[in-house]
Amino acid sequence: MAAHEPEEDRLTRQQRLKAALHYAVGRACEDVGRANNVSFTREVIAAVTETTFQKCEAFSVDLELFAKHAKRLTINSDDVKLACRRNDQLVHHICCQYSFYKITNTYMVVLVQYFKRGGTEAKDGQSKR
DSSP states (O other), X not given: OOTTSXXXXXXXXXXXXXXXXHXXXXXXXXXXXXXXXXXXXXXXXXXXXHHHHHHHHHHHHHHHHHHHHTTOXXXXXXXXXXXXXXXHHHHHHHHHHHHHHHHHHHHHHHHHHHHHTTSOOEETTEEOO
């Protein structure tokens, strides 16, 4: 959140974020409850929502500090991996997702270049036309 943001706008944004998170947690609890034949009280859903929101706030502060320590203005995947360093499964998942993203992004660049050449394969640096 921006430092120069008026207090009312910041609170309104925070309230909207919490409301959206509460809705998502409620839906997740419904899905889990349906699959396992259990139900969750409103208090449990509210507690999970608040805990998740606080954890996300702490996580975002950590990410900002890691990027700042590296003298960067942009948070990157290394910051995320560092923030998750105590959860091996999460680090593995993030690394896999990042690798998949890089592969997919590279593949898309190749496809764009292919279609820019008119869908012809290049041979020795020249396109067949």
